[in-house]
Amino acid sequence: MDLSHLKVLVTGGGGIGVGAGVCEALDNFGATLIINELTKKKAVKAAKKYKNAIPVKADLRDGKAVEKMFKKIRKKVGVINGLVNNAGVGLSKEVQEIEEAEFDKVYGVNVRGAWLVTKYFVQQLLDNKTVGNIVNISSVHGFASQPKYSTYASTKSAIEGFTRAIAYELGKHNIRCNCIGPGMVHAEQNYDLIKTWTPDPHKWVQDFVDNQQVLHHFIEPVDCGNMAAFLLSDLSRSVTGQTIYVDAGKTIMLFNRDYVNG
Ligand SMILES: NC(=O)c1ccc[n+]([C@@H]2O[C@H](COP(=O)([O-])OP(=O)(O)OC[C@H]3O[C@@H](n4cnc5c(N)ncnc54)[C@H](O)[C@@H]3O)[C@@H](O)[C@H]2O)c1
Known part of the structure; x- marks a missing residue:
């Protein structure tokens, strides 16, 4: 794939998980990256890893900060045609234990933040009569869930509904919108979090890969x-409004593999 015609804003692109994987793939295919982060330091550090990337905080x-970020992007690289x-x-x-501030934070980033960025992204496309393409990041929690995840899971179901509605609304402008639902993405740094519910995080992860996924490799x-990259490319020109789970088969299992024993 050649994505050298794309200028793609990746929000939270300075992390260690999905965002970093998105930047790595888009960089491999020649896209120009605009990497958003919470702090300038983190954005600058991430941008240095790629051939053609600019940091934005x-x-x-x-909302004001998002509007300002788009003004800066416009000044630096012009109109952009990709958003993740x-x-x-x-x-x-x-x-029953969740505080209002915690709920607002999760919805504020996962739903309101995605809407705000989409709003300014679409505005600059329509103002300039050009086409573009949006990819949202959901989760397997948008499809099914587990105890203690009601807030997070509902933000991910929201983003999947947003994806369908936006795809319908913007189709007339030839703007596509799709969604990716990652399963458990492998990152060494996650082991600290996993330690909060199991004494042996490496065993827990291996058991998950063996029994809770159809494909037995780390995602x-x-x-x-x-x-x-595929969803942002013209190879997927007829795909819009869809959520694709990159989950090694997690969401298609009726029974876990330890239950079916095979
Ligand atoms: N890692 C996984 O296993 C996994 C699984 C399913 C879904 N996801 C989803 O993938 C996406 C990326 O998550 P990740 O865990 O891979 O982390 P990541 O490493 O991609 O980091 C996310 C980044 O978002 C940034 N961020 C947080 N709040 C922000 C804000 N208010 N403004 C700007 N940036 C902000 C953080 O600084 C962080 O660097 C999320 O939407 C997450 O829900 C991740």
């Missing part, structure tokens, strides 16, 4: 990135 919960709404925060807590961030 904005807290996506702040990757930035996201998690929350694992029982519903790497770049696996999600390659799907984003």
Whole structure:
């Protein structure tokens, strides 16, 4: 794939997970990257890893900051034609224990933030009578869930509904919008989090891969990135409004593999 005609904003692109995988894949295929992060330092550090990337800072919960970020992008690289709404925060807590501020933070980034960025992205496309393409990042939690994930899961279901509605609304402008639902993406740094529910995180992850996935390999961030690259490319020109789970088969299982024993 040659994506050298694309200028793609990746929100939260300075992380270690899906965002980094998206940047890696788009960089491999020749796209120009605009990497958004919460802090300038993190955005600058991430941008240095790629051939053609510029850093931009904005807290996506702040509408004024998002508007300012788009002005800066316009000045630096002109109109952009790709967007990956990757930035996201998690929350694992029982519903009755969740504070309003925690709920607002998760919705503020995962839903409101994605809407705000999409709003300014679409505005600059329509103002300049040009076409573009949006990829949202959901999760397997948009499809099914587990205890303590009601807030996070509902933000991901929201982003999948947003994807369908936006795809319908913007189809007349030839703007496509699709969604990726990652499963458990492998990152060494996740082991600290996993330690909060199991004493042996490496065993827990291996058990998950063996029993909770159809394919027994770790899902790497770049696996999600390659799907984003495909959805941003003309190879997927007839695909819009869809959510594709990059989950090694997690969401298609009726029974876990340890149950079916094979
Ligand atoms: N990692 C996984 O296993 C996994 C699985 C399913 C879905 N996801 C989704 O993938 C996306 C990326 O998550 P990840 O865990 O891979 O992390 P990531 O490494 O891609 O990092 C996310 C980045 O978002 C940034 N961010 C957070 N709040 C922000 C804000 N208000 N404004 C701007 N940037 C902000 C953080 O600084 C961080 O660098 C999220 O939407 C997440 O829900 C991840």
